[in-house]
Amino acid sequence: MLFEKRHKSYRENKNLFLVHRSRPSGQFHPFNKLPTYDITVYLLSHKNFGHLNDVREVQYYFGQHFGLKKNEYGTTFVVKNGTDNFAVKTNAYGPTLCEARIVFHDGSETSVSRYLDFEGTGYRFSIVTNALDVEKIQSRAEEVQP
Numbered sequence: 001m002l003f004e005k006r007h008k009s010y011r012e013n014k015n016l017f018l019v020h021r022s023r024p025s026g027q028f029h030p031f032n033k034l035p036t037y038d039i040t041v042y043l044l045s046h047k048n049f050g051h052l053n054d055v056r057e058v059q060y061y062f063g064q065h066f067g068l069k070k071n072e073y074g075t076t077f078v079v080k081n082g083t084d085n086f087a088v089k090t091n092a093y094g095p096t097l098c099e100a101r102i103v104f105h106d107g108s109e110t111s112v113s114r115y116l117d118f119e120g121t122g123y124r125f126s127i128v129t130n131a132l133d134v135e136k137i138q139s140r141a142e143e144v145q146p
Contacts, residue, residue: 015050016043018100018114024121025091031139032132034093037118041098042087058086059101062116064137066090092116094129 020041027036041060043052057080067075079086095117103109117123 015046018112019044029093042085061099
């Protein structure tokens with residue numbers, strides 16, 4: 001039942017949730033020349049129930065297009081500073097799924113996700129993006145090879 005699932009999410013996340021903000025960067029991606037967007041992803045407490053002080057770190061993963069030069073599957077970005085709600089900033093030319101692992105000081109952890117869209121920015125998807133993604137992966141994966 002959705003009621004139980006909802007309350008299980010609150011409990012497992014310790015009332016902390018992943019949120020994001022996006023805005024046009026005014027720049028273009030160097031590989032595909034598509035306009036890019038600045039994205040900030042961070043934790044937000046549900047009302048006053050969640051406590052950011054309970055968090056040791058947040059591990060963010062945006063997918064294979066982010067940090068590809070370091071690893072063929074992309075890079076995990078680890079934030080240990082809670083000053084800005086464990087925020088991470090990135091830049092993208094299209095919406096993506098963010099997976100995050102919240103690690104707590106008590107040793108427990110939970111996984112959360114957020115679809116990073118550009119709602120309200122005027123973004124319009126172009127079918128060309130898919131073909132450019134494949135081309136980008138192929139060319140950059142060659143750079144990762146030993």
